Amino acid sequence: MAEQIEKDAELLVSDFTAPAGARRGLRKLAEETPEPQPQVAYTEKMTPGRRIARIAMYVGLVIFAIGLLTPFVWMVLSSFKSANEVFSVPVQWLPETWVWQNYIDIWTESNMLVWIRNTLFLAVVVTFLQVLTGSFAAYGFARMRFRGRDVLFLLYVGTIAVPWQSYMIPQFILLSNFKVSNTLWSIILLQAFGAFGVFLMKQFYETIPEELSEAARLDGLSEYAIWRKIMLPLSIPALASLTLLTFVNTWNDYLGPLIYLRNPDLWTIQLGLKGFVSNLFDTNYALLFAGLTISVIPIAIIFLLGQKYFVEGIATSGLKG
Template sequence: MYILLIALSASMVLPFFWMLSASLKLNKDVFKFPVEWIPKELVWENYRLIWEKVPFLTFYLNTIKLSVIITLIQLLTSSFAAYAFAKLDFRGRDTLFLAYIGTIAIPWQVYMIPQFIMMRKLGLVDTHLAIILLQSFSAFGVFLMRQFYMSIPNEIIQAARIDGLSEYGIYRKIVLPLSKPALASLTIFTFVFVWNDFMGPLIYFNSERLKTIQLGLRMFIAQYSVDYNLIMAGSVVSLIPVIIIFILLQRFFVEGIATTGIKG
């Protein structure tokens, strides 16, 4: 079992190691065969050129801005809605929850054009606000948080209500402090999704000043040439915030995945 796990881990890490290796080569040596995993001459110049050849810093800051704002809003909206679906009794609750969660099964390509038409009529095309509004609400996030809230004993909620605590107070003082694992899991999922999103920014952003890292990497592709070494260097740099987020929240993430859906 250990040998199998080590082999699977190595196969998953290998592409990232190749990416790092390619980012330190000249463009002509990237696809050299046999593969030179450790270049004889490390071309650190690639990491300087990515900031000069295109406005990569602008793309980087735009991606951070969108990822942080959307993640924070999703944490608020998903946890708030999940509390209502898990701990409040109201007419049609389960039907509404199933209908909302059912939207996960609808491919984004189906409603991509109607969304764009709606954003265009609102005058939000070529603005960051379009992506923020479209991605700030997540059926998956509500489902993840709701399943975790189901594991919180109802007796605690009832005791707080008897003591006179309002629903907002219960949510803020009791439910949220107990939800760190689920919140960490949702943070990682949302941040990584927004950070790696390509189609959304491609559809809604026309101005260069609004573009994100994923669109910025595409700018290293010219009509007759591709700077693979610069693309790999940009990809390595773009991974840093994602790695930092995962390292900071790893303990809560593992705990959240292990306990979500367990009722007790």
């Protein structure tokens, strides 16, 4: 009985075993199949001409960077000099004695705290309003369909080419009639809307697939909800770029506050520091450079923190996917 069971088992196994000829064919095929070679990263062959061109490009970039940074470095170093050392001939880059007292005197001898407070308030409020209005209007131009949309967008963006000096007098008269001249509200109303922000955000919105908006509409979301819940979270790089550009422009604005802010308590940091050069013979330029260095610090910090998003937003806003 046991022998019969063993024979039946061998017969059953033989039914599932490939014939000897088939096994030899598979073995031969396996031996002839070449082993997969490891993938090697493709590297572009560097020719002598290409290498020279790249070196020349790097040298040019270094020279350009030095040219941009030299005035800034000189200003920072001069803020630690005495008043007589600033314009010494020949130029003395490093101060003989580091005068740290300049940064204390600029706070005690001026209203630096008031100027920074006013400038920071205007920069934050204007930046928030421009990002809000620019992103919202850009969504309408990018996703809504209505008659005359493209013409209206071109007219609106075309205002970028119109210099502000050509209409600042009628604008001043208008804001004076509204009784907002000589208040911070005049600067806020002037810069709360910007065509550049609309253009930047529209270009970025057009890189976002339309299918996302269509799916959201099928789910019952309104256009406001689509803009808030889908478009804004996907537009962080463009929003960061617009925020940085708007904040820097508002922080550095001089002509607008000069025209509208006549009360010294409303002066921004640019107008306040201008008071130090009202008389070229009595100006302590070491203190002035200390104040200018303080005014640059917030901009440098914000740019360093948002540099990654700024570059990404500018690079992708001109592409359409």
